[in-house]
Amino acid sequence: MALHTTRTFQTFLKLAFAGMLGASLVAGDAGAEEKPPSPGSAKAIFGSVSLPSQGVAQPYGFYAKGCMSGAVALPTDGPTWQVMRISRNRRWGNPAMISLLERLSRDAARYDGWPGLLVGDISQPRGGPMFNGHASHQIGLDADIWLTPMPAHPLSIEERETLPFTTMLQKNAFLTINPSVWTESRARLLMRAASYPQVERIFVNPAIKKKMCDTWTGDRTNLGKLRPIYGHDSHFHIRIKCPPGTTACKPQAPVPADDGCGKSLAWWFTKEPWAPPKPPKPGTKPVKPREVMVSDLPNACSAVLAAPSVDSIQAATFGGAADAPAVAPTAAVPAAASDEGLPVIGPVPDDKPSIE
Numbered sequence: 641m642a643l644h645t646t647r648t649f650q651t652f653l654k655l656a657f658a659g660m661l662g663a664s665l666v667a668g669d670a671g672a673e674e675k676p677p678s679p680g681s682a683k684a685i686f687g688s689v690s691l692p693s694q695g696v697a698q699p700y701g702f703y704a705k706g707c708m709s710g711a712v713a714l715p716t717d718g719p720t721w722q723v724m725r726i727s728r729n730r731r732w733g734n735p736a737m738i739s740l741l742e743r744l745s746r747d748a749a750r751y752d753g754w755p756g757l758l759v760g761d762i763s764q765p766r767g768g769p770m771f772n773g774h775a776s777h778q779i780g781l782d783a784d785i786w787l788t789p790m791p792a793h794p795l796s797i798e799e800r801e802t803l804p805f806t807t808m809l810q811k812n813a814f815l816t817i818n819p820s821v822w823t824e825s826r827a828r829l830l831m832r833a834a835s836y837p838q839v840e841r842i843f844v845n846p847a848i849k850k851k852m853c854d855t856w857t858g859d860r861t862n863l864g865k866l867r868p869i870y871g872h873d874s875h876f877h878i879r880i881k882c883p884p885g886t887t888a889c890k891p892q893a894p895v896p897a898d899d900g901c902g903k904s905l906a907w908w909f910t911k912e913p914w915a916p917p918k919p920p921k922p923g924t925k926p927v928k929p930r931e932v933m934v935s936d937l938p939n940a941c942s943a944v945l946a947a948p949s950v951d952s953i954q955a956a957t958f959g960g961a962a963d964a965p966a967v968a969p970t971a972a973v974p975a976a977a978s979d980e981g982l983p984v985i986g987p988v989p990d991d992k993p994s995i996e
């Protein structure tokens with residue numbers, strides 16, 4: 641019996657590991673796997689817009705179903721940050737998001753032993769759904785930050801395109817942090833990000849959440865903002881609340897008041913989240929999800945698409961920094977830091993895909 645149990649568990653671990661591989665495949669190379677969007681779909685239309693609309697910054701709709709006007713760009717370089725994968729043209733956000741990223745980069749450098757941020761995707765110039773990589777990031781209030789510290793020298797444009805991700809997970813182990821990669825400075829960075837009142841949630845891999853639960857000895861008030869999710873083992877995802885004064889932004893239900901280190905975290909260490917999808921019942925045709933069209937988004941998003949553009953990227957760069965390097969934005973770069981492209985594997989708990 642004991643042997644049988646052990647074997648079963650080993651099989652489970654193998655399966656789980658296969659599930660993880662699947663997850664990281666989805667997380668790492670979604671662009672290579674995903675079909676290009678049909679012409680006329682919201683992904684195709686929003687993905688082909690290269691400049692934001694003029695006017696007041698407004699998020700319209702929800703993190704995973706919406707768009708934005710009046711976006712500003714995070715400068716590609718600052719004293720304590722560098723933008724990665726510049727060609728993706730996804731460094732656009734609500735000014736509240738961009739200023740928070742700059743603030744976090746400064747605070748982490750000053751207080752947390754984290755030299756600076758490598759910033760991944762924020763949003764497209766007018767938000768909206770992306771053809772690869774994310775379900776959310778649509779209204780300028782989500783941003784991905786690498787769990788790799790900014791190097792001391794400015795990375796070349798080429799390096800920013802190709803620098804590989806470093807996973808925090810141990811190879812050949814189930815949801816286990818690699819102690820030779822993980823550092824306390826990463827823990828401090830995450831808790832710094834969670835400390836700002838405008839930060840709504842932070843998505844991390846379940847193994848990272850567990851590590852934080854097991855080892856964080858400081859104030860745990862904001863630990864509950866760290867939400868476990870698939871992927872997110874080489875970067876984390878910051879989501880901020882609808883900024884004050886925005887009227888068309890749909891808020892997300894607040895995180896539960898506890899630290900999130902109990903039952904909901906334990907669930908991730910069971911088979912369920914890693915189980916393969918149930919095969920369809922014999923005789924039933926698999927239902928293909930319909931592509932999202934602009935008409936599925938809030939009405940304001942058609943107006944956002946039709947609105948006049950700002951004059952240039954520089955003109956809409958936060959702080960007016962004129963440092964945008966000469967990279968032609970392209971929509972044809974494969975996803976590198978995808979995340980909420982959740983694997984289609986089994987049921988998912990409350991705090992997940994639909995709302996990610």
Ligand SMILES: [Zn+2]
Pocket residue numbers: 774777782783784876877878979980
């Ligand atoms: Zn993200």
